[in-house]
Amino acid sequence: MTFNNNLxxxxxxxxxxxxxxxxxxxKPLIFAFETLHKLQSEGYRLILWTYRSGSxxxxxxxxxxxxxxxxxxxxxxxxxxIFDGIDSRKIHADLFIDDRNVGGFxxxxxxxxxxxxxxxxxxxxxxxxxxxx
Numbered sequence: 461m462t463f464n465n466n467l468x469x470x471x472x473x474x475x476x477x478x479x480x481x482x483x484x485x486x487k488p489l490i491f492a493f494e495t496l497h498k499l500q501s502e503g504y505r506l507i508l509w510t511y512r513s514g515s516x517x518x519x520x521x522x523x524x525x526x527x528x529x530x531x532x533x534x535x536x537x538x539x540x541x542i543f544d545g546i547d548s549r550k551i552h553a554d555l556f557i558d559d560r561n562v563g564g565f566x567x568x569x570x571x572x573x574x575x576x577x578x579x580x581x582x583x584x585x586x587x588x589x590x591x592x593x
Contacts, residue, residue: 467554468532469499470509473520475559483516485523491568493527499575505532507553 471477477496479486499506508531512520521534533539537552555575559565572578 466503466505468505468507468537468552469555469557470507470551470553471496472556472558472560473508473510473512473524476557476565477524480559482512485519488527489568491572493529495568495572496524496529498572500529504575507532507536507551508534509551509553509556509558510535 474480474482474486476489477492478488481487496506506529508521508524510517510520513535517534521531524531533541535549535551536543543549557565557571566574
């Protein structure tokens, strides 16, 4: 699976970028910010898509900014979108990274591998039976 870097990626906060400690901000999950940095550097547009609102949302945005991530949009499909309370809150994105996926969150290493189509090379060990091939 290979993706192009013009995609919009919606990313959840609690349980995905950080450990779920709502209403507090949890500790960053391993490789979360490294992967988000890589995505941004490759031109992907990231949307913070979270249940949080008000001051709790501001805390999440500030935490991400402190860790070097500024989002294309927050809880919107695009920066200028205004939520009127009538339309659905389902946003437009090409990919959703969320801990509430069927089967749970796959982890940032797996996200990285899927988006960047990356598989590390594994060196095969030579053993006794390798002489018979």
